[in-house]
Amino acid sequence: MQIHLLVNTFGQDLLHRYGEKIHKLTLHGAFTCPNRDGTLGKGGCTFCNVASFADENTQQLSISEQLSARKDEVARARRYLAYFQAYTSTYAEVAYLKKMYEEALQVADMVGLCVGTRPDCVPDAVLDLLSHYQQQGREIWLELGLQSAHDETLKRINRGHDFRAYTDAVARAKKRGLKVCTHLIVGLPKEGQEACLSTVEKVVATGTDGIKLHPLHIVDGSTMAKAWRAGRLNALTQTEYVEIAAEMIRHTPPEVVFHRVTASARRPTLLAPDWCEGRWGVMIEMDRYLKQHGSQGSALGRPFQFPS
Template sequence: MQLNQHVHMLGDDLKSRYGERIHKLTLHGAFTCPNRDGTLGRGGCTFCNVASFADEQAQILPIRDQLLARAGEANRAKRYLAYFQAYTSTYAEVGFLRQMYEEALQAADIVGLCVGTRPDCVPDAVLDLLAGYQQQGFEIWLELGLQSANDATLKRINRGHDYRAYENAVIRARARQLKVCTHLIVGLPGEVAMDSLATLQQVVRTGTDGIKLHPLHVVEGSILGKAWHAGRLEVPTLEEYVEAAVAMIRHTPAEVVYHRVSASALKPTLLAPEWCENRWSAMVAIGEALALSGGQGSALS
């Protein structure tokens, strides 16, 4: 696949620094979200699968057991990043977070943490905790779910925060030399796919160390899922997504690391678009398009 030749991807970045493949092990820390528990709201973001939450909570294993299970699946790597992915993985008291994170860091072959969260859920005490691990030599990534820099879009998808909250979190994190990865969704309601280029440019101006791109994909159990069933929602085509992703990558400085350029989901959870069921379709198409148009950062020169 041509993608790695044209995009600064996390896998290659880690391999160049550690001398071997580093694999992410996805963990569930039993965290909730202020947009679910009533602090900000109870419906969650419109793209989120609220219906699965209770079932997931009932099935969560201890962190050590999760790591053992995930490492057994990662047969091409011997060292790992512990990735707290589900929901808001900083939304708890610092003492609880310390216990959870250190249980992961103390496991064999773990080189660091990736912590997925919301921009409005990273108080200074949490940033200080993560910065302390980085000072001990661990690889630390703070992954902030922004999705769009357009405040009208953030309100439309019931995100519960504005761009200023994201900007504030990034400034405080990077002041502590913490690396920030920004999650963006292409094709959100009320936006055309290329609106995400404006978001990307604003994020770059604010400052970020990594980007994770997702196409909007509609899942069963979400508010958007209800709109899709009612015929009131359009989703990006593969061609629209590839066009937007290529433009965004070409406008991204070469030093920014892409953690992902697409995402997938499986039926019956996935409702639309159907092309998101194939995890490789967008990645291959993006690589081919970049080979023709120029790779990451080429639109900046």
């Protein structure tokens, strides 16, 4: 399986530009979220339980301690990106963010930052700070959790912002030359392939530089878990996910970088679907689908060609 020959993947993009493998090291900055602390709402998005993707114990460690531990776990890379993943990693005073980001950047062999956040939590001062690091030659990615471009879906999942908040954040980031990666969830309630393709079309039109695809995980502690247990919510099968995600890839221009085409979660936090416990089965099936139907951009008449 060589899906990077069919998809413009982040790993291969970094390898092509840096001449060596760059590995992302996930961090927990002990941030919260305005959709949890009462600023916008309480309880968060209906799909959310951050423990499904972040180890809460790590927030007891400093940023440099976390990075040191993560580097010890990764033997296949010598240079790294610090990935502020959990919750909303721009949701703090700029002075606090500066201290945290620079603690990460000062670690040896760190080439830059990936900062995960919400579209409604990126004030100009934060964008200016990230732009400053990029002007210093750092690799900087602003990762915006959009999930869907449809306002009715965003309201249904209690997202707390609309699509306009996303387009505004992207426009201000692009004005500063920052690269944007957009997170999208496949399998949200009442969204099928047509809705997902519409979302891709809309985010591409904003000028996003990257896309990260996630299958909907039903995780313990989330509002969706209650609906799933009551039989009111069905999870996508692996085949359904592969078909929708692969068609989204085929409808994405080849210059857009896919940071991820699937994701996994751990039990006991993960309740459904079972296939989300691992990634390789999905990757193999997606590789097969794209080989049969066409690579990234092929539905637009612009198939991806792996750089020589």
